[in-house]
Amino acid sequence: MSAVPVDRPRARPPSVERILAIIRVGRPTASETEALTLVARSVIAEERSRLGMGEPARPDHQLADAIVERLGAFSAPPSPAAINATGVIIHTNLGRAPWPDEAIEAAKEAAGSLLLEIDRSTGRRGARFRLAEEHLIALTGAEDALVTNNNAAALALAVGLAGRGRGVAVSRGELVEIGGGVRIPEIVRRAGARLVEVGTTNRTRAADFEVPLADGSARLVLRVHPSNFRQSGFIEAPDARAVADLAHRHDALVVDDLGSGALLPTEGFGLAHEPTPEERLADGADLVTFSGDKLVGGPQAGFIVGRADLVARLRRDPLARAMRPDKVTLAAVAATLGLYRAGVAAERIPVWRMIAADVAAIRRRATAVAEAIGAGASVVDVRSTVGGGSLPGETLPSAAVAVDASESGIASERLLAGLRAGSPPIVGRIEGGRAVLDLRTVDSGADETLAVAVRAAIAKGPGVRRTARR
Secondary structure (H helix, E strand, C coil): CCCCCCCEEEEECCCHHHHHHHHHHHHCCCCCCCCHHHHHHHHHHHHHHHHHHHCCCCCCCHHHHHHHHHHHHCCCCCCCCCCCCEEEEEEEHHHEEECCCHHHHHHHHHHCCCCCCECCHHHHHHHHCCCCHHHHHHHHHEEEEEEECCCHHHHHHHHHCCCCCCCEEEEECCEEECCCEEEEHHHHHHCCCCCEEECCCEECCCCHHHHHHHCCCCCEEEEEEECCCEEEEECCCCHHHHHHHHHHCCCEEEEEECCCCCCCHHHHHHEEEEEEEEEHHHHCCCCCEEEEECCCCCCEEEEEEEEEHHHHHHHHHHHHHCCCCHHHHHHHHHHHHHHHHHHHHHCCCEEEEEHCCCCCHHHHHHHHHHEEEEEEEEEEEEEEEEECCCCEEEEEEEEEEEEECCCHHHCCHHHHHHCCCCCCCEEEEEEEEEEEHHHHCCHHHHHHHCCCHHHHHCCCCCCCCCCCCC
């Protein structure tokens, strides 16, 4: 006869008051606040859940330590900046463009008080901080400029000039998804306009816009530059000047969305030519929109440049207030754009510094890092990408440190996971079965940190990850 199982009483976690008493004795400086009590309740609830799943109970002092650490973590700085060793210069998942030092300092200064909307001479309320827009006017030759919180906002504002229910003509080959599941047709509709499709997916000519413009079914032409994809084969795109001339003959507006935008000639860096805002304005666009955090290399922002009367209308649009950036972003944008006007963008803006980096110099750095790591590390030639929805298909020659830790029993995936978990987090990629760390996207000042982190990860063996600081 089999024994009847006996239900054993489930272990219970200690009371909140009991753990708080331990904290009072062990840490007399710990403040007895409502916040501390709330965290204690949360930790005890988690312990109750653990015990319910049959896991062993944690000692009371460990629960007390967990409460104090979690409370302190709330007021600690955010996670440390990561080292981007992926070879993707503008990495969307790593925050896109790293800011230049000047933008970081400007943001710190702007976090306090500044003359955001005060006229320096009169002391009265004046125009909102205009320096960034003044830089844009000078850099693009536009009559006026407006800064928004991102390029999708800039585009939505600009498209709204068509008027509610009025038509916006877009080539079928430019009805693209711009990222995050957001698509051009949706932006047009959300702006209150009506989408008018012209041409075909692979071939559209200026003449395709004639009918909707002539019969008034379209009052605005939207051109979308393919900054995040590339077509090849049997294709044709309409001439920008011809489309603008046609639109203006029918009293329609032309908005040109450049997406990533470029304020330096990309062909001078071994890349394909990327149209600039100045070029598109010269080709007849009434307004041009582009991003601040891609090829411009600054904070997330959207730029609208072009005709002064149209920018003035957008500035008065009630939605413009919902889409305007805060003071910190405006200051950082202005500092970034100022580097272009000073003629030092290629040296001081990280995106352009990475693009311009000499491959021989990168290889020398990679050799030094590989030697510092030791066994299992070697230098390999790789290709870096611009990324961030910019210059699709374009790559740059680079050099990377390839790490094969298989002799230490560490798989490449495990090694990269350990590096990501560290402080600072290091993000690389796998190529040819090995962990690869592309130095084009790593600041030279971080080379030693990179080598030390890889050595430490290998030394800890296959079952241990680096412990992140909190």
